Amino acid sequence: MTAVSARGRVEEAFRRIKEVDRPEVWILARDEADVLADADRVDTRIAGGDELPLAGLVFAVKDNVDVAGLPTTAACPGFAYTPARTATAAARLVDAGAVLLGKTNLDQFATGLVGTRSPYGAVRNAPRPDRISGGSSSGSAVAVALGIADLAIGTDTAGSGRVPAALNGIVGIKATRGLVPTTGVVPAARPYDCVTVFAASLALATHAMAVMSGPDAADPLSRAWPSDVRLAAPPEPRVAVPDPGALAPLSDDARAAFSAAVDRLVGAGARVKVVDVAPLLAVATLLYDGALVAERFAAVGDFLATEPAGADPTVAAIIRAAAGLPAHGLAADQRRVDEARATAAALLRDCDALLLPTTVGHPTLAEVAADPVGTNSRMGTYTNFVNLLDMAAVAVPAGTADGSPFGVSVITRAFEDQIGIDLAAVLAAETVERTFPGLGVDLVVFGAHRRGGPLAHQLTDAGARFRGIVRTAPDYRMLDLRTPPPKPGIVAAAPGTGRAIEGERWTLSPAALGVFLTALPAPMTLGKITLDTGEHVTAFHCDVPPGSDVIDVTEHGSWPRYLAARNT
Numbered sequence: 001m002t003a004v005s006a007r008g009r010v011e012e013a014f015r016r017i018k019e020v021d022r023p024e025v026w027i028l029a030r031d032e033a034d035v036l037a038d039a040d041r042v043d044t045r046i047a048g049g050d051e052l053p054l055a056g057l058v059f060a061v062k063d064n065v066d067v068a069g070l071p072t073t074a075a076c077p078g079f080a081y082t083p084a085r086t087a088t089a090a091a092r093l094v095d096a097g098a099v100l101l102g103k104t105n106l107d108q109f110a111t112g113l114v115g116t117r118s119p120y121g122a123v124r125n126a127p128r129p130d131r132i133s134g135g136s137s138s139g140s141a142v143a144v145a146l147g148i149a150d151l152a153i154g155t156d157t158a159g160s161g162r163v164p165a166a167l168n169g170i171v172g173i174k175a176t177r178g179l180v181p182t183t184g185v186v187p188a189a190r191p192y193d194c195v196t197v198f199a200a201s202l203a204l205a206t207h208a209m210a211v212m213s214g215p216d217a218a219d220p221l222s223r224a225w226p227s228d229v230r231l232a233a234p235p236e237p238r239v240a241v242p243d244p245g246a247l248a249p250l251s252d253d254a255r256a257a258f259s260a261a262v263d264r265l266v267g268a269g270a271r272v273k274v275v276d277v278a279p280l281l282a283v284a285t286l287l288y289d290g291a292l293v294a295e296r297f298a299a300v301g302d303f304l305a306t307e308p309a310g311a312d313p314t315v316a317a318i319i320r321a322a323a324g325l326p327a328h329g330l331a332a333d334q335r336r337v338d339e340a341r342a343t344a345a346a347l348l349r350d351c352d353a354l355l356l357p358t359t360v361g362h363p364t365l366a367e368v369a370a371d372p373v374g375t376n377s378r379m380g381t382y383t384n385f386v387n388l389l390d391m392a393a394v395a396v397p398a399g400t401a402d403g404s405p406f407g408v409s410v411i412t413r414a415f416e417d418q419i420g421i422d423l424a425a426v427l428a429a430e431t432v433e434r435t436f437p438g439l440g441v442d443l444v445v446f447g448a449h450r451r452g453g454p455l456a457h458q459l460t461d462a463g464a465r466f467r468g469i470v471r472t473a474p475d476y477r478m479l480d481l482r483t484p485p486p487k488p489g490i491v492a493a494a495p496g497t498g499r500a501i502e503g504e505r506w507t508l509s510p511a512a513l514g515v516f517l518t519a520l521p522a523p524m525t526l527g528k529i530t531l532d533t534g535e536h537v538t539a540f541h542c543d544v545p546p547g548s549d550v551i552d553v554t555e556h557g558s559w560p561r562y563l564a565a566r567n568t
Helices: 006-020 032-047 088-095 138-145 163-168 202-212 252-267 278-283 291-304 313-324 327-347 365-370 372-379 417-428 456-461 510-519 559-566
Strands: 026-029 058-062 099-104 151-156 171-174 194-199 238-242 271-275 353-357 391-401 404-413 441-445 465-471 476-480 488-492 502-508 524-530 536-542
Touching (some): 006 032, 006 058, 006 099, 026 138, 032 099, 088 099, 088 151, 099 138, 138 151, 151 171, 163 171, 163 404, 171 202, 171 417, 238 252, 252 353, 252 391, 252 417, 278 327, 291 313, 291 327, 353 417, 365 372, 404 417, 441 510, 502 510
Parallel strands (some): 058 099, 058 151, 238 271
Antiparallel strands (some): 026 099, 151 194, 171 194, 171 391, 353 404, 391 404, 441 502, 465 502, 476 488, 524 536
């Protein structure tokens, strides 16, 4: 992943910790000698030939996520316990070569979007220390924004992996629920909790999410990618944006920044549809104002009922208030969430994604202290509904507003995470080579399915991802099959009579490949061909019966060159 040694990166991180002097970021910063010992083990493994994709990177973990041998406090000293096992998501980063620096501060029990609800101190914003960092994953976001950590694990129930990203000018990815297991995470609202990641770049955040994701037998809510998952945004994605009324909470400066983000997507080929997002924003109130807050009581209510020392008064009041909620109230609100999910599906049926501001404003620490509940509620205006409605979101920087970082979120349906990442890459002006979904089958095409060809839409409609130009080994011949639309057939050549043929490599889901196979007209088939690299890949070729009315066009070396020559 990087040419920097693990030891060198750890030494740099500890120099940065001393330089920035932000002790409130950490609940537990590991001893430097212990971290260096971990780094040396990584360097030794790399020297021995092991492949560790995250070697040379350091990361931090929000302190509601277990690390074996280190206390988990969830920002409440009296709650502390020392786990024997590391949370699955964190363990997967370690297994990939990342080195853990320590455990970060948070809004207590992950209840808040401000980053001030902790006895370990309010976490100050990275670029503007008089203002909030955002929460609840406050320390994790600031550790990345200050350049201490390359990656940091957060959690997100109502926006905690996105609001801090926006306020600190970094990237935050909140995947579809269950894609990253929550094993070893102190629950906030268990059905809606997600493990998230922060990074300075979208490419690194995507890589980390890919490493952390995958089913875990210990997490009954973990999920696998569906076999028909789309692996790329379409060439002209349809993006829903809110009507002007929904942007009323923003300042003039923030509205201008949001409009500029919309313009960037349009400039890249997106088609915009204005929608009424009021039904989505309305369902957000159920998280705290309805009976769903009973989930938070189920997680830590009995503990807080003992009135432990160090309990944040605002957090304790929110959670303890749920003690008397009736079961029928929870059932009714769960029904409302189901109905809202159907409403959202209908609203976004012909759209690939929804673009929203990530949060509202950037309060000072003093403003939050004066109105802790009201200010916190405003921060979740555009985030609270996402997990409730089983959607995914990517939060990326989008300039500045009123002197602070401003961010937007690309929100998609469940399992459409890669669509969100592709659109976010446009906004971040990044190229993200690695995809989040960990499945896909490569297919090489030679003619009508190539980009710009009459059948290319069959690939893009299936969510296939273009990977690049390839060439076969010099063992094939190319035929004009004389079909409507014109398309080539690739056939194996007799020894010494073939030529390398140019094609395009695409990656598509297993289910999409199956659809292609069943729909292929004769004489087209799918099978293995050999590339000039020696790699064997699935590709279009054909079985041409003797006497068929075809033209051998091998000499041109590629279908587009043949068409150009034929048409001159």
